[in-house]
Amino acid sequence: MDRNKKIIKVSIYGIIVNVILVIFKAIVGFITGSIAIILDAINNLSDAASSIITIIGTKLSNKRPDKKHPYGYGRVEYFSSIIIAVIVLVAGLTSFKESFLKIIKPELAEYSAISIFIIIVAVFVKFFFGRYVKNEGTKLNSNSLIASGTDAISDSVLSLSTVIGALISMIWHLSLEGYLGLIISVIILKSAYEILKDTVSDMIGIRADSNLTKKLRKKVMSYKEVIGVYDLVLHNYGPNTIIGTAHIEVPDNMSAKEIHKLTKEIAADIYLNLGITLTLGIYASNSEGEFKNIKAYLNTLVKKYKTILQVHGFYVDEENSFISFDLIFDFDEKNQENIKNEIISSLKNKYPKFDYYVVLDTDFSD
Numbered sequence: 122m123d124r125n126k127k128i129i130k131v132s133i134y135g136i137i138v139n140v141i142l143v144i145f146k147a148i149v150g151f152i153t154g155s156i157a158i159i160l161d162a163i164n165n166l167s168d169a170a171s172s173i174i175t176i177i178g179t180k181l182s183n184k185r186p187d188k189k190h191p192y193g194y195g196r197v198e199y200f201s202s203i204i205i206a207v208i209v210l211v212a213g214l215t216s217f218k219e220s221f222l223k224i225i226k227p228e229l230a231e232y233s234a235i236s237i238f239i240i241i242v243a244v245f246v247k248f249f250f251g252r253y254v255k256n257e258g259t260k261l262n263s264n265s266l267i268a269s270g271t272d273a274i275s276d277s278v279l280s281l282s283t284v285i286g287a288l289i290s291m292i293w294h295l296s297l298e299g300y301l302g303l304i305i306s307v308i309i310l311k312s313a314y315e316i317l318k319d320t321v322s323d324m325i326g327i328r329a330d331s332n333l334t335k336k337l338r339k340k341v342m343s344y345k346e347v348i349g350v351y352d353l354v355l356h357n358y359g360p361n362t363i364i365g366t367a368h369i370e371v372p373d374n375m376s377a378k379e380i381h382k383l384t385k386e387i388a389a390d391i392y393l394n395l396g397i398t399l400t401l402g403i404y405a406s407n408s409e410g411e412f413k414n415i416k417a418y419l420n421t422l423v424k425k426y427k428t429i430l431q432v433h434g435f436y437v438d439e440e441n442s443f444i445s446f447d448l449i450f451d452f453d454e455k456n457q458e459n460i461k462n463e464i465i466s467s468l469k470n471k472y473p474k475f476d477y478y479v480v481l482d483t484d485f486s487d
């Protein structure tokens with residue numbers, strides 16, 4: 122079964138479980154007159170809604186790419202995650218307000234043993250179901266499922282507080298539901314904020330997962346002609362569509378025919394094993410000539426600057442008397458241009474017959 126089918130299956134379970142809980146809780150809530158239980162039921166209703174949104178989002182994101190959206194519709198999933206997070210946020214605000222009102226004007230609700238029993242069952246159902254949804258979400262890399270699962274777990278804690286409140290109200294005739302509700306509301310608000318933050322961050326574009334980039338680099342480096350892999354950039358169009366570019370360093374005596382074969386093989390390998398569409402650019406590496414001293418001198422120059430993360434693509438074109446290399450700076454370094462010029466003038470002093478061509482690369486990935 123593919124990812125989308127699994128997400129939809131989990132979401133359908135979500136709708137069924139929540140609708141059953143809504144019916145039971147609504148009945149118990151109206152019989153006992155407990156606002157907490159009725160609110161809880163409404164909350165379950167919103168969980169069923171979030172499952173429906175997950176299904177719609179998954180279906181839409183699965184649409185085939187077309188001329189207008191050649192990267193596909195994968196990013197639709199970010200919108201469904203945001204809608205669900207907003208639902209959770211509203212649920213949190215509502216329960217915060219209700220709990221606050223209850224503290225100001227406490228009411229003792231009437232509970233029967235059977236209603237407490239039903240709530241306890243609901244707590245367990247919700248808690249274990251929530252964990253299941255959250256785990257599936259993590260496995261399937263679906264923020265919508267993670268959001269629904271997190272919501273279900275916090276709901277079960279909210280229900281638990283209702284039970285505790287009920288017991289306290291029965292034994293000591295004290296109404297603590299309001300205080301308990303307030304604490305839970307804050308927890309719900311916090312999880313809503315975190316889901317929103319994560320999803321918005323994904324939409325803005327985050328640094329590629331370092332496990333993935335390491336795996337990719339290792340795979341490319343396993344080709345014997347490849348001397349180095351640099352400037353790896355990965356873009357995603359939804360959680361499962363990744364397109365990227367990288368530079369590989371190969372000996373300068375390779376022919377276009379050989380490079381053609383090599384890059385085709387690497388691209389196919391990366392696509393089959395990691396699902397990434399990778400385009401490769403070429404850096405040449407000197408296969409003849411002795412330029413070790415120049416490179417060593419460059420390395421000593423670079424070592425002086427702690428904010429230089431990497432030097433790569435060092436190549437000496439003797440025929441045209443120029444040397445090229447790339448520098449990667451830490452994002453915090455504001456003086457990149459100045460440092461680059463300092464390095465060039467030091468090189469120029471020591472090896473005046475060359476011109477220097479230096480590119481400042483961005484620290485895109487690990």
Ligand SMILES: [Zn+2]
Nearest residue numbers: 351352447482
């Ligand atoms: Zn570069």
